[in-house]
Amino acid sequence: MTIQTNLNDGNQCPLCMKENWKTKGNIRHFQPEEVGGVNINPDGVIFQLRACEECGFTWKAPPLDQELLLRGYSQSPADHWSAVEDGRERQFDYMEQLLCSRILGNAILDVGCFNGELLRHFGTRWKHYGVEPSVMAAEVSRTKGIEILGPTIDSLDPEKHSFDGIIAVDVVEHLPAPREFFERAASLLKPGGVLLCVTGDTDARTWRIYGSHYWYCSYIGHISFLNRRSVEWVGNKCGLKVVHYERRPHLRSGVARHLKDWIKNARYAVASHLPLFPSAWSDQVPHWISAHDHMFAMLQKK
Numbered sequence: 001m002t003i004q005t006n007l008n009d010g011n012q013c014p015l016c017m018k019e020n021w022k023t024k025g026n027i028r029h030f031q032p033e034e035v036g037g038v039n040i041n042p043d044g045v046i047f048q049l050r051a052c053e054e055c056g057f058t059w060k061a062p063p064l065d066q067e068l069l070l071r072g073y074s075q076s077p078a079d080h081w082s083a084v085e086d087g088r089e090r091q092f093d094y095m096e097q098l099l100c101s102r103i104l105g106n107a108i109l110d111v112g113c114f115n116g117e118l119l120r121h122f123g124t125r126w127k128h129y130g131v132e133p134s135v136m137a138a139e140v141s142r143t144k145g146i147e148i149l150g151p152t153i154d155s156l157d158p159e160k161h162s163f164d165g166i167i168a169v170d171v172v173e174h175l176p177a178p179r180e181f182f183e184r185a186a187s188l189l190k191p192g193g194v195l196l197c198v199t200g201d202t203d204a205r206t207w208r209i210y211g212s213h214y215w216y217c218s219y220i221g222h223i224s225f226l227n228r229r230s231v232e233w234v235g236n237k238c239g240l241k242v243v244h245y246e247r248r249p250h251l252r253s254g255v256a257r258h259l260k261d262w263i264k265n266a267r268y269a270v271a272s273h274l275p276l277f278p279s280a281w282s283d284q285v286p287h288w289i290s291a292h293d294h295m296f297a298m299l300q301k302k
């Protein structure tokens with residue numbers, strides 16, 4: 001993850017910098033509005049979802065207080081660091097398969113590698129590199145054979161480092177200046193190298209139905225949202241070509257989870273419009289983990 005501070009006031013698109021946008025409505029954040037126990041919205045600001053007419057990018061406005069966010073991320077609970085991920089549920093096997101289909105070399109960088117679980121699930125055919133801002137999580141990564149190169153991708157010098165593959169899973173939605181991230185990633189890739197970007201997709205059918213009340217933008221830390229048009233736009237600007245694009249769920253889910261998510265979200269949609277239902281059904285936006293609302297986009301350096 002990168003924390004950037006050169007932000008506009010939310011009126012310019014953070015990707016193309018144009019001011020030609022439409023509002024998608026007010027956002028309903030999960031309560032409390034905290035990251036790592038820190039209240040990110042002490043003034044009770046109402047946030048809006050805005051979509052750029054020029055490049056297709058969508059963002060949360062006004063911008064979040066980056067100092068509060070940094071404090072929150074640095075205070076994330078200690079038990080997260082030792083968590084063991086279910087690689088099949090997280091689709092790590094499929095991510096590796098996608099990279100294998102395009103990459104010739106074996107030097108791979110995981111951006112925001114946290115405790116190194118993703119690379120642990122990748123086989124030994126790879127040379128594992130990571131960047132991670134949490135000192136404790138980076139230490140855990142090192143015990144799994146990952147070479148930690150710095151806290152963020154901004155800290156890497158393209159003169160010294162280059163990779164065959166860069167993975168950014170659940171990263172872009174946290175970035176206030178996403179274009180800088182794509183530019184940096186492109187500069188760190190070898191010719192023909194590939195960036196695998198996994199993040200929410202505003203073109204997903206479920207997101208289009210729920211708009212600014214969709215679960216994915218209800219996390220206060222989720223502020224930047226791509227779709228196919230915007231990822232192709234930014235790729236073009238950075239010398240990256242989209243060579244694979246598909247929509248998948250955040251987690252591999254069984255039939256029971258699909259059914260549960262549909263029922264909860266349908267109930268929420270109805271209860272939000274009719275006052276007769278219990279307020280518990282409409283007060284909190286339900287998650288929709290099984291929805292095919294994440295892009296798996298691969299961008300190759302030209």
Ligand SMILES: [Zn+2]
Pocket residue numbers: 013014015016017018052053054055056057
């Ligand atoms: Zn734009």
